[in-house]
Amino acid sequence: MTKLDYLTETPSQTAGPYVHIGLAPGAAGFDIYRQELGWDIAGPNAAGERIRVEGRVMDGTGSPIKDVLLEAWQANAAGVYAHPEGGGDVEEGFRGWGRVITDFATGEWGFDTVKPGATAGRNGSVQAPHITLWIVARGINIGLNTRLYFSDETEANANDPVINTIEWERRRQTLIAQRSKEDGKVVYRFDINIQGQDETVFFDV
Amino acid sequence: MSTPANTPAEYYQRDRKQHPPAFTPTYKTSVTRSPQYSLISLEQTVGEISGPRFGHNDIDPIDNDLIKNYTHGGDPIGERIIVHGRVLDENARPVPNTLVEIWQANAGGRYRHKKDTYLAPIDPNFGGCGRTTTDENGGYFFRTVKPGAYPWRNMVNDWRPAHIHVSVFGASFSQRLITQLYFEGDPLIAKCPIVQTIPDADAIDRVTAKLDMNATIPLDTIAYRFDIVLRGRRSTMFENRLEGN
Numbered sequence: 095m096t097k098l099d100y101l102t103e104t105p106s107q108t109a110g111p112y113v114h115i116g117l118a119p120g121a122a123g124f125d126i127y128r129q130e131l132g133w134d135i136a137g138p139n140a141a142g143e144r145i146r147v148e149g150r151v152m153d154g155t156g157s158p159i160k161d162v163l164l165e166a167w168q169a170n171a172a173g174v175y176a177h178p179e180g181g182g183d184v185e186e187g188f189r190g191w192g193r194v195i196t197d198f199a200t201g202e203w204g205f206d207t208v209k210p211g212a213t214a215g216r217n218g219s220v221q222a223p224h225i226t227l228w229i230v231a232r233g234i235n236i237g238l239n240t241r242l243y244f245s246d247e248t249e250a251n252a253n254d255p256v257i258n259t260i261e262w263e264r265r266r267q268t269l270i271a272q273r274s275k276e277d278g279k280v281v282y283r284f285d286i287n288i289q290g291q292d293e294t295v296f297f298d299v
Numbered sequence: 300m301s302t303p304a305n306t307p308a309e310y311y312q313r314d315r316k317q318h319p320p321a322f323t324p325t326y327k328t329s330v331t332r333s334p335q336y337s338l339i340s341l342e343q344t345v346g347e348i349s350g351p352r353f354g355h356n357d358i359d360p361i362d363n364d365l366i367k368n369y370t371h372g373g374d375p376i377g378e379r380i381i382v383h384g385r386v387l388d389e390n391a392r393p394v395p396n397t398l399v400e401i402w403q404a405n406a407g408g409r410y411r412h413k414k415d416t417y418l419a420p421i422d423p424n425f426g427g428c429g430r431t432t433t434d435e436n437g438g439y440f441f442r443t444v445k446p447g448a449y450p451w452r453n454m455v456n457d458w459r460p461a462h463i464h465v466s467v468f469g470a471s472f473s474q475r476l477i478t479q480l481y482f483e484g485d486p487l488i489a490k491c492p493i494v495q496t497i498p499d500a501d502a503i504d505r506v507t508a509k510l511d512m513n514a515t516i517p518l519d520t521i522a523y524r525f526d527i528v529l530r531g532r533r534s535t536m537f538e539n540r541l542e543g544n
Contacts, residue, residue, distance in 0.1 A: 101389045101528045105502045106318045107479040108326075108493060109464065112412045116402025116428045116464055123413040126369055126426045128359055131398075154331035161414075167350065167472045177349035177471075179307060191351030198414070215344050216306045226346055230477055233328030235319035235496050237475060239341075260339055288332050298313065298338035299347050299473050 106236035113163045113230060118195050132194070135166060135207040137187025142171025142211070145280045147242065147271060148204030151196060151229065154289030158201025161232050166192040166205060168225040173211035181214065209244065209280075215255045222250035222257070224269075229286065239297045242284050245273045260295055268294040308533040309343045310473045311389055319496035326492045327453050343473060348532075350472035353398040353432060362430045365403075365443035369426030376422055377406025377444030381522040382480065383514060385437040386467060389531030393437025394474075399527075400430040400466040401441060408449030408459075417449055442520065445482070453492055460487035460494065467527055474529040481507045482523060 114122040120130055136144075147166075150158045168190050169175045174182040176190045184190070190210075196203045207225075215221040222243055229238040243251050251257055251270065260266050271282035286294045321333035341347070361368050366375060382401075386394040404410045404427065407419035411427045425444065433439045446461045463480045481488050488494050488507065497503050505528070514522035 099391065100531065101387060101391050102317055102502075102505070103314065103389060103530050104476060104478055104528045105497045105499075105506055106476060107464075107497070107506065108329075109466075109477045110479075111414060112402065112410045113464070113477075115410060115412050115426075116400050116430075116466060119426065119428055122411060124369075124411055124426060126428060127362060127430075129357070131353070131357060154333075154335075159332065165475070167346065169346065175345060175349040177352065179345065180349045181345055189351060213345055216342055221344060221346075224346075226472060228472070228475055231332065233326070233330075233332035235321055235323060235326070235329055235333075237477060238334065256341060256344075259341070265336075289335055293334055293336050295336075296334050296338050297341040298315075299341050299343065 108232060108235050109163060109230035111161050111232040113161070114195060117163055117193060121195050132165065132192045134187075135168070135189060135192035135205060136170075137185065137189060139185040140170055140188045140208045141185065142208040143280060144206065145209050145282060146204055146206050147225070147282045147284060148202065149284040149286060150201045150203070151231070151286045151288060156290070158196070159231055159288070160196055160198050160201045162196045162201075162203065163230050164194050164203060165228045166194070166207070166225050167228070168207065169210040169213050171208050171211045173213045212250060219255045220250075220253070222247050222254040227286075234288075238288070239299045240286065240294055241269055241297070242271050242282070243269050244282060245270050265295050268292060307343065307345060307348045310348065310471060310530045310532045313530060317499060317502050319498065323492075323496040326496050329496070347473045348471050350468060350470060350474070352396070353468070357398075358430050358432065363439075363441045365425065365427065365429045365441060368429060369424060371423050373424050375405060375425035375444050379442070379520040380445045381440055381442055381514060381516070381520050382463065382508060382525055383438070383440035383511075383522065384524050384526040386433050386439065386469070386527045386529065387437055388469070388474075388529050393433070393435070394469055394529055395433055395435045395437055397433050397470065398430065398468045399433060399439050400428070401463050402428040403443065403446040403463040404449055406444050406447050408447030419447065419449065448487055457492060458487055458490070460485045460491050465525075465527065467529060469529040476527075476529060478506055478527075480525050483507055483509050
């Protein structure tokens with residue numbers, strides 16, 4: 095039997111404990127590149143509410159994982175991604191992509207950005223504002239995809255077609271970042287549980 | 300709000316049998332870092348078919364030369380190698396202008412990382428990371444030194460085969476991939492609990508770089524070839540058009 099001539103995706107391997115050397119060398123302890131990538135998600139010109147997103151990533155024992163690297167991908171406040179098929183133009187300097195690592199001592203991570211707008215779903219539906227997160231670390235064999243939604247978007251979240259594909263309503267809560275104000279700054283808290291009863295919903299994208 | 304006229308053409312479903320499962324007990328760290336519930340299947344939308352793009356403002360030409368990009372007056376110790384190849388998608392089309400980042404141990408098997416305490420010495424002329432963007436044919440290359448094998452804490456006497464970590468973006472965030480490149484003929488490949496998380500022998504072969512004598516620079520640098528395949532994408536499809544592609 096002849097086979098179709100598609101190629102097959104290269105297999106994933108763990109990013110390992112030293113992912114920082116490649117993707118955030120400053121954190122590994124040395125200075126090599128003119129600029130590291132992923133530190134400025136929104137840029138200076140982006141419209142919308144300035145927010146901070148922070149959290150921890152917990153393992154199956156409930157302990158924070160301290161060697162995680164996360165990447166974020168989001169639309170701007172108008173719901174447009176910085177991409178030729180992103181739905182339009184974005185502000186100069188708006189990238190919508192960021193990269194952050196957890197603190198070696200505490201496991202805390204955080205980044206500053208703008209709150210994204212609603213985006214187009216499939217077949218004319220509307221998706222609630224969200225940030226896509228991709229998580230790699232030692233012990234994670236293939237990157238984990240999840241979505242961060244916002245606690246103050248109650249109605250949009252209730253109508254979000256992706257949230258509504260999750261059969262277990264209790265698990266939907268794992269995707270909602272909790273809004274608070276700290277020193278006048280808007281902060282969303284998003285703790286990720288890799289494993290266990292409160293395991294965060296991860297997607298096969 | 301973004302309003303593409305049609306639901307965008309998707310990337311092909313990821314074939315999970317080609318990848319390690321999350322839970323691989325012989326690689327012990329995965330045991331508490333593996334989700335136990337099923338992944339929720341997500342039909343792709345604009346956020347999944349788009350992804351970050353990188354340009355010449357982001358990186359410098361020297362960034363892909365690990366022999367020179369951290370020099371402190373000399374070259375690093377070790378076997379001089381070129382690692383090159385193409386980034387393709389599952390339709391065998393080149394993926395141009397995409398970011399490829401690598402990191403690795405030095406020739407003695409030691410990482411320049413504050414958490415690595417292996418007794419092999421740091422090389423003062425070796426940082427251990429590089430990055431480049433693919434050309435219009437999906438081609439990329441790095442010059443570096445061959446990394447050494449090193450022991451790691453898993454079972455008492457586990458050793459990693461020589462390897463280079465590789466991170467690739469592709470045209471969309473759905474194609475995002477991190478893997479490791481091994482070197483053809485290394486007897487540690489068959490013994491490594493991390494390599495062996497990949498369930499399929501053919502798949503392991505596809506993360507093994509091949510000696511490429513034709514790309515070797517005589518009397519100077521030996522070469523290995525490593526092609527990377529990212530997920531393919533459907534042609535733009537109109538609803539109700541049965542022939543699809």
